[in-house]
Amino acid sequence: MMKRLLVSALLVMSSSAYADLLLFGGKGHDVFLGCVDCSSYDSDSICNEYGQYGSEYRDTIWNAYRDYGSEYRDTSPWNEYTTSKNVPVLVSKKGDFYGYFTINEHRGDAVSFAESMKKMFENAKGDLTVVRNLLCDALH
Numbered sequence: 001m002m003k004r005l006l007v008s009a010l011l012v013m014s015s016s017a018y019a020d021l022l023l024f025g026g027k028g029h030d031v032f033l034g035c036v037d038c039s040s041y042d043s044d045s046i047c048n049e050y051g052q053y054g055s056e057y058r059d060t061i062w063n064a065y066r067d068y069g070s071e072y073r074d075t076s077p078w079n080e081y082t083t084s085k086n087v088p089v090l091v092s093k094k095g096d097f098y099g100y101f102t103i104n105e106h107r108g109d110a111v112s113f114a115e116s117m118k119k120m121f122e123n124a125k126g127d128l129t130v131v132r133n134l135l136c137d138a139l140h
Contacts, residue, residue: 023053023061023101025068025075025088033061033068033088036101040140047136054132061088061101062128069128077101078121078128 023033023046034046034053041048046061048054056062056069061077063069070076074084080103090098090111099111103118111117117135124130 020093021098022091022093023088024091025086027086029089036090037139040136047132047139049129049132056129056132062132064126064128071126077117078103078126078131080104080118080121083107 020038021036023036025031025033032044032053034051035042035044036046038045040054043051044053045051046053049056049062052058053060054062056064059066059068061068064071064078067073067075068088069078071078071080073079074082075086075088076082077088077100079087082102082104085100087104088101090101092098099114100107100109102110102114103121104110105115105118107114116138117131120131120134120138124134
């Protein structure tokens with residue numbers, strides 16, 4: 001069910017299956033954090049665990065000890081309480097804004113699948129490797 005909701009939300013956002021949905025973080029959203037819907041073999045993919053943006057050992061959304069992965073930082077999608085504008089944003093290559101990439105489903109400006117991501121995070125008990133696998137399986 002979660003997989004269908006997430007895939008449906010991503011397909012609604014794009015006119016093609018691979019619209020190159022991108023994540024940007026940082027105070028001015030000027031830090032590239034990876035491609036969400038590209039192939040999991042792509043070096044820019046958040047799903048490529050060996051790549052720069054999918055690794056749990058780099059400053060990525062998958063590293064629980066760094067800015068973009070810690071559930072305690074206002075720069076992380078995994079902080080369920082943050083209303084900060086520093087949370088990563090999901091945009092298209094053309095610059096279309098799809099929302100803040102966060103598990104805070106109560107934010108009016110969150111991505112449409114925030115609730116599904118939160119359920120994945122909760123089911124994984126916060127283990128970001130498991131979350132990455134669940135999210136990426138839903139995407140591909």
